[in-house]
Amino acid sequence: MPVSRRALAAAFAVCVVLPLSACGSGGGDGGTADASGKVEGDITFQTWNLRANFKDYFEGVIADFEKKYPGTDVKWIDQPAEGYADKISADAAGGTLPDVVNVSPDLVAPLAEAGLALDLDKAAGQYKKEYLEGAWASHRIPGTTGTYAFPWYLNTGPLFYNKSLFKEAGLDPDQPPKTYDEVFSAALKMAKETDGKVATLANVPTIEDFGRYGVELMNKEGTAFAFNDAKGVELLTKYKELYDAKALDPQALTATPESSGRKFLTEAVAMNPGSALDLGNFKKQAPNLYKNIGITDQITSTGHVNMYVMGVMVNAQTKRTPAAVAFAHFVTDAERQMSFAKQVAIFPSTAGSLDDPYFTKEDGTDETRVRIAAAKSLKDAVNYTPVLFSEQMKTELRNEVAKALQGKQSPKQALDNAVEACDRLLRQQG
């Protein structure tokens, strides 16, 4: 028994010594919000599933930082794709959150509300102008005054479609739909021509779809949801029509991004939203499909495409605030982001970077074409998903939408219910 004696002694200690409330948050021994001191000391930097492919890049960044600021030592840890929210929850509750953490906006919001994310408007306001305005704003949280993470890489992408399926259904493969109305009518035609065997869309509308369709998602103050307006009902009614005609895949009600991506790969679905990254993926996984792939712009009624934002936050309880802030800025500054963007098809969130020839000069390949189009659209792109929209709210919306599609309730009723449920969850969060 290699573990036994010490473990038993320890276990005994737990039973006897610890009070029942031991699972409280680790607060109290926090650091300071003042980032103006000397940049020194040991800090820990946590990324989200980037080690396997970008080990050299990050080790280089860290070496550069340690060289620039002698006396610092950055320890890099990387977490795998799955379970990231669980890992951060446990660390946040246990007081073991690393100093600098790779986050997405929906993770930042609760951490900021619990006082675990450093307000960068206060601690690092001088850097604000280095970033795209929209990107900096994406880590602002309604109900609080600050901004709680440096924007990092952005992503957006076109809509892919299957040219041969389009042709079979009598649609012009070189004239892909450009508006919502065109998508819907193409989808209905596809379903009719193939007897419902080929669907055009594989996902039920999510909150970002409502946003892109032009629905006001929340009220101005960010205190209540509003996506049950006429426009929202219109979109859902349209989807119901598609679902009934099997133009929306029957399995859409239970689909995940992975499963719908797979459907597109197996040519069971004719269109799929994606990004520049997917092109390489198609080439590798489904060479036959790759030959027939068509690319068109992301559909939007607002003139602004949707974007995804990654951020880097600083733990408000770090003991090395100056070093942590300096490093978070260092990782996300223009130079570092640019070189990261050249490693993988993502986009920098720093001002001016998107004007780099890398994002503007065509070279005839599809990859470059997609990259240039995406970079252009990103300058005024919006992260439609409200930062306060939690996983639980996503599920509520999804389930109410599903009931509407199944005809168990009207689209209006469904959205009213979803708004009510999300408002209740919002009040409980706040």
Added chain:
Amino acid sequence: MSVLEKVRPAAAKPATAREPRVTDEHGRRIRVWELVLRYLLLLAVLALTVGPFVWQLSTSLKGPTEDIFSSPPKFLPSDPTLHNYERVAETIPVWDYALNSLKVATANVVTNCVGAALAGYALARLRYRGRRAATLAFILAMLVPVEGIIIAQFTTMRELGLNNTLIGVVLPGCIGAMNVLLMRNAFLNLPYEIEEAAYVDGANVWQRFLRIAVPSVKGTLAVVAIFAFMGAWDDFLWPLIVLSDPSKFTLTIGLNYLHGTFANDERLVAAGTIIAVAPLIALFACLQRYFFRGVGEGAVKG
């Protein structure tokens, strides 16, 4: 080994209509139609149980130019290659992770076998006040829905200073309540008479436990061992939460890195799956003979 294969090689040769002399464990001959029926059933179950894994194996052997999403699906790789396995090893330090998993799983096997055998014996054989309460504690522990306690477990581990250690990974499951109950069941099924003789000879409780009781329940111990190994080997969420240092990660966490942030390579994932499953199947193949041992065997020696 009380049960041995008794195949007479000579019997297979004569091409006459004579029945092959395959016998069952009682030394009686098995009739041909019965044997055929058995194999047919075995093959049917085989197709059902391993079919899906053969698919994974096939995907992992497919080269980079092959379409893995073709429809209808192609079962056999047209140009089998081990390249994907090399790539797994290049992408992540798979041997380091496997070593960590091995440490955790081995520790878990040892603690579970020893701890569960001791506790199971106490519950089944020893008389003392509080035995019912102790049994109840294990039953209740088995019923606790673990999904709800994981953060509380983590905070406990942190208070002990055992977060980010392999000991912290092992500790919560190191004597599983279910294993204790399995051992209790096994000891309860042992005839009392076996121990009685030793008792008359003056053996004390430790001697009876070690020399008579434990050797008689080797089959169940093997079951506990494989469950413990499997549990530790497959666990994902708990090690992920306890460990922060990537050099301490176990294989399940490490293989999760193969699910890319930016793109999933199904071939790589499939190869990772096979790497994770292979040692468990090998372990089972090694241990399986213990499941077929008879009850009397250990007692005779005692």
Added chain:
Amino acid sequence: MSSVTPVRRQLPVSPWLFAAPGLLITGAFILYPFVSTLINAFTDRRTLIPGEFVGLANFRELLNDDMFWVGLRNSTLYVVGVVPALVILPLLLALLVQKNIPGITFFRSAFYTPVVASIVVVGLIWVWLLDERGLVNSLLETIGVGRVGFLSDQWLLLLSAMAVTVWKGLGYYMIIYLAALANVPRELHEAAAVDGAGAVRRFLTVTVPAVRSTMVLVGALSSVAAFKVFSEVYLMAGPSGGPAGEDTTLVMLVQRTGTGLTGRVGYASAISVVVFVVTVALMLLVLRADRRDES
């Protein structure tokens, strides 16, 4: 159990020494954390915000939560659907592989593979097999049945998940039965054979009585596991629990409401407590049925 007690001559402390390691570990890492769940169930605690005592509010909310009743229904159906299969099929499988015929080692190991494979992989494979265009549906189409929406209909989804649970559990309970079958005295079978009993009668009169306590154990273990089902349904029906959440199970609801940074730990703990109480009741039911059979 026995009228003779050959155990007097033991040191008074030894039973506790035997049981201590197990009790300490389970106490410290399972039961003790669960006490905090019990306490949380009466608070409005969230993941990052310590809550206040709210009395029975969480439980009152449960009664009005449609999703809770859906979860209770599905978890109960799961027990009803899965347990009989998992008590009987693995026993038959154990009997099938018990005899040493050539190549049996291979079969035994092969039958165990579903158990050792991680549930995530198993889920992915089955989703792929049962897909609208998957292998199963193309087979059904060729034999003229037509395609079946295994993954889009709420009941078929639940049924498919049950099938996967049974499929994955077969090997697991098979080896518990194998260990028990090894303990069946050979003479019993031989006596029955001499009496001229057929295979079915020998199974019912010799095998079943001999492994009865194991059947009860398997029944208890599988019903607890079935009521607490999470992974299979989560992976096949998706995180939101199938169409309109109609396939949500209770533990999925615990996970959905209670985890993540915005988790409502208090409310999720209340559901956990319900799960715990129901499994205790299930256990008692099985043990009760066992006792009645005996008498």
